[in-house]
Amino acid sequence: xxxxxxxxxxxxxxxxxxxxxxxxxxxxxxxxxxxxxxxxxxxxxxxxxxxxxxxxxxxxxxxxxxxxxxxxxxxxxxxxxxxxxxxxxxxxxxxxxxxxxxxxxxxxxxxxxxxxxxxxxxxxxxxxxxxxxxxxxxxxxxxxxxxxxxxxxxxxxxxxxxxxxxxxxxxxxxxxxxxxxxxxxxxxxxxxxxxxxxxxxxxxxxxxxxxxxxxxxxxxxxxxxxxxxxxxxxxxxxxxxxxxxxxxxxxxxxxxxxxxxxxxxxxxxxxxxxxxxxxxxxxxxxxxxxxxxxxxxxxxxxxxxxxxxxxxxxxxxxxxxxxxxxxxxxxxxxxxxxxxxxxxxxxxxxxxxxxxxxxxxxxxxxxxxxxxxxxxxxxxxxxxxxxxxxxxxxxxxxxxxxxxxxxx
Amino acid sequence: xxxxxxxxxxxxxxxxxxxxxxxxxxxxxxxxxxxxxxxxxxxxxxxxxxxxxxxxxxxxxxxx
Numbered sequence: 336x337x338x339x340x341x342x343x344x345x346x347x348x349x350x351x352x353x354x355x356x357x358x359x360x361x362x363x364x365x366x367x368x369x370x371x372x373x374x375x376x377x378x379x380x381x382x383x384x385x386x387x388x389x390x391x392x393x394x395x396x397x398x399x400x401x402x403x404x405x406x407x408x409x410x411x412x413x414x415x416x417x418x419x420x421x422x423x424x425x426x427x428x429x430x431x432x433x434x435x436x437x438x439x440x441x442x443x444x445x446x447x448x449x450x451x452x453x454x455x456x457x458x459x460x461x462x463x464x465x466x467x468x469x470x471x472x473x474x475x476x477x478x479x480x481x482x483x484x485x486x487x488x489x490x491x492x493x494x495x496x497x498x499x500x501x502x503x504x505x506x507x508x509x510x511x512x513x514x515x516x517x518x519x520x521x522x523x524x525x526x527x528x529x530x531x532x533x534x535x536x537x538x539x540x541x542x543x544x545x546x547x548x549x550x551x552x553x554x555x556x557x558x559x560x561x562x563x564x565x566x567x568x569x570x571x572x573x574x575x576x577x578x579x580x581x582x583x584x585x586x587x588x589x590x591x592x593x594x595x596x597x598x599x600x601x602x603x604x605x606x607x608x609x610x611x612x613x614x615x616x617x618x619x620x621x622x623x624x625x626x627x628x629x630x631x632x633x634x635x636x637x638x639x640x641x642x643x644x645x646x647x648x649x650x651x652x653x654x655x656x657x658x659x660x661x662x663x664x665x666x667x668x669x670x671x672x673x674x675x676x677x678x679x680x681x682x683x684x685x686x687x688x689x690x691x692x693x694x695x696x697x698x699x700x701x702x703x704x705x706x707x708x709x710x711x712x713x714x715x716x717x718x719x720x721x722x723x724x725x726x727x728x729x730x731x732x733x734x735x736x737x738x739x740x741x742x743x
Numbered sequence: 744x745x746x747x748x749x750x751x752x753x754x755x756x757x758x759x760x761x762x763x764x765x766x767x768x769x770x771x772x773x774x775x776x777x778x779x780x781x782x783x784x785x786x787x788x789x790x791x792x793x794x795x796x797x798x799x800x801x802x803x804x805x806x807x
Contacts, residue, residue: 679797681796681799691756
């Protein structure tokens with residue numbers, strides 16, 4: 336899939352307050368100064384791009400929108416050019432329940448998958464995650480130069496998710512292509528982007544058929560057999576939830592792991608503290624999540640609505656910047672500083688309100704284990720060259736190429 | 744002194760039972776629940792407060 340697509344030519348952004356674009360190179364490379372500037376002078380930015388949308392930058396606003404499912408619908412949560420593409424699946428099931436669902440259907444779809452991602456079942460995956468990390472670290476040992484993204488971070492979440500869904504682990508490359516299509520190739524015209532979804536639908540269809548024929552103890556078989564009010568889920572619902580779990584479970588945690596390694600490569604003091612004080616890890620993980628929150632969500636305005644003086648129109652996009660909220664000085668002391676032992680940390684990396692990331696327990700565990708194992712093997716490392724680090728564009732931010740020099 | 748979680752506000756962010764596992768537990772859906780009747784002792788009060796100051800949803804209440 337990724338070979339077919341050329342990057343489209345973009346008009347550079349001159350003023351993010353009136354013309355924001357989260358795929359602009361300046362935003363992709365370093366969004367934080369942009370958000371800080373907007374928060375101070377705006378604080379709700381607007382754009383005519385993508386058919387029109389808003390970008391609120393304070394924690395208070397982000398929280399208020401996340402908790403207001405009446406005025407802001409989750410029918411679409413990734414900003415693209417065509418709001419209702421031909422393959423759009425209408426409510427209540429939507430494209431990827433429950434992330435694309437609104438109340439009251441949302442809680443039905445959410446309750447179906449919450450138990451699988453509750454702390455009990457997730458913690459049972461710990462040995463498997465640790466083994467997966469070490470499998471990849473084994474291949475890196477002995478090299479002076481490694482890539483924290485392409486040699487390591489990108490492999491951890493797909494391996495875990497493939498095993499949970501019961502997909503062949505050798506299909507990892509397909510998973511990354513799917514993620515790339517859904518989350519990265521958002522700037523393509525819809526007539527180009529639309530047909531690219533066909534192989535993805537076929538892939539999920541094949542997996543569903545295989546699981547119907549050969550049921551097994553995994554999440555896919557669970558989704559096919561679970562009953563809600565005496566009825567099995569519709570096939571479209573099962574497929575949509577599988578898309579959600581795959582897409583939301585891969586790029587996000589891969590980005591979080593990459594950003595944490597990127598931070599440690601540039602802050603030897605923090606790296607040394609984590610190596611010497613392993614008990615600090617749970618607190619540090621929360622600060623990694625706050626400071627480098629990978630995920631920005633989106634909503635559509637449900638009906639014309641005035642929000643903090645902004646005349647929002649039905650079907651306008653709202654880019655829901657949890658990472659920006661996490662840097663708001665009105666919500667966090669020293670918000671612009673990474674404090675590895677920050678005690679009070681009400682970060683919103685997993686969102687706020689009813690759409691709190693279903694996989695947050697899993698993401699946290701993967702991030703923690705991936706970093707623990709990485710720094711056990713490589714207690715000292717540094718960036719080869721900051722300019723060679725590349726960042727994923729769009730609503731999930733994390734380093735894709737992360738060239739490191741191993742020092743010990 | 745007692746701690747409680749408002750189940751209407753809790754979204755299962757998972758911070759309380761990680762920070763203060765002696766005070767909080769989780770249910771089958773991963774939402775936070777208070778262990779026992781929530782009575783805090785000198786040993787648990789600070790942990791409960793720490794959990795409270797880490798709850799993104801402001802769902803934890805400590806009452807005299």
